[in-house]
Amino acid sequence: MNLSKIQEIFSAQSKNYLILFALFILPFTISLSQISSDNNLLSPKNRLKFGDYLYKEKDYLRAAGEYKEYLKTSNNDTVQFKFANSFFKIGRFIEATDNFKGLFFNSLLSEEARLMFYESNFFRNNFKTFRELADQSNYKTVKYHDEIERLKFTTYFFDDAILPDENIILKPFPDSVQSQLSQFYYQKKFPKQKSITTAAIFSAIIPGAGKIYTGEIGDGITTFISTALSAYLAYTNFNADHQFRGWLFTGLTAFFYGGSIYGSAASAQIYNARIRFNFENEVKVYFEQRDYFLPKIDF
């Protein structure tokens, strides 16, 4: 249908029809321009829409890609926050910290970005650096000061730094968790470990005693019996003039005896590692279940 024919139709009809048609066609004209811009799937608007969809679907890496393209043309604090947070969510904490830093100044999300910056640094597991950062005044936040203090003192439970006084560490935490954290504090400060030297000396005096000291009672008794029996066999074989068997069992006795000393030292080491691992695991689960006492910030 060409234009002249349409004009012919209009001229032939009443004014009311013309108005009606104009009213009818106007939204189409508007939507035509809208749809044609919408058709460009890579327009900033569509990038943002698609990025938000991916972000909601937890496809953070792809969402970050879309946000990155969007941010090339538009400046939007929320999008920049989500861009940085996408990296945080997939554990790329270095990129997350770099991008949260971009929101430190002249942004409505400055405080949240600072908190997330600290969170990203915390999860990089370099706790010494984190504590240094937490003490730096130029990155500090007023709104989330307590949260960062809590994170700073949480780090002491995860590394080998010298523990500050109990009251200092526990101060930023709520009353409801004070007794549990106090228990963790003393477990950390005075771990119930076994001495490697003591275990080895015990086994040197009585084979297997070191293992009993480290809690491996069954192993200790077995070691004692095997060493004693092989020593006895060496003795009886020498007595029966079986030189080869006598020396063989002597060697076996020496092997059991040496093994018992070494095994006891290793057992003490394993015991200590287990105590440490269990403690760290317990602390980690405890803090994870409470989201490290951090507020949930997301959009």
Place this chain on the structure above:
Amino acid sequence: MNIRLSIISFLLLFSLVSKGQDHLTLWYNHANNLFNNKLHYDAVTEYKRVLFFDSTKSYHYSANYKIGESYKAGAKFDEAIRYFSFAELNARDREEIFQTKAQIIRANILRKTTARAVQLCDELEKDGRFVDKRDTINYWRGWAFMFANEWQSAANSFALINPSHELKLLAERTEKAKVSVTFAKVISYILPGAGAIYSGKFLSGLMSLGWNALAGYWTINSFIEKRAFDGIVVGELVWLRFYRGAIRNAEDIAIEKNLETANKSLRFLQNEYKGIKP
């Protein structure tokens, strides 16, 4: 007049929508190019973009299917199955439903959830819509059994397609080359080291036999010399240890031998077999 206006409006609206869909087609083709060039990460992004903007759901089957294929190629089988399931929900005909179901079975084979793959094959076989697809179903069931290390069952499945099917012969060969773990253990009870020799480890078997003979001699000799306590202790500490060791060794060697045989066949399937693979 109203009819004419309606026609004009319809044409306008149709042209707008079709223009959008044309653009989507171009984008879908772009995603296909990425997929064909094995750029699976980028392909998934673009297929997802197509899905997001596809208001008429024209690509909901094909894009989901391709995303599933991309994830499968990247060994992300859980994700692959998820998207094949989406594709199945949007399948338009019997053929498309079957294709997605077959892909789900193949992804299950690859992620070694072979019991699930076999279960899905059984379900497909019972489905009246796919009576003509029996060969394909048996083919993938055979593959599932091969990945589950059940070579005889695999051979049986391939035999249903063709009694002289290449994979049937391979599965039978593999089954024949395997040794019986139980037999290896039983003969080791009778003669220590015999199980290892049966599984092809002659040196290990002979050494086991030698150690047992020596320890047995010491034990018996102690009893002959009336040193009963020595005899009991040597018998318990040395001889019994070697005897039990020989049985355990025979079992381990037989299992290892079977694993080697199966791996050899799987390597052949991976590198030399020309047919369709999961």
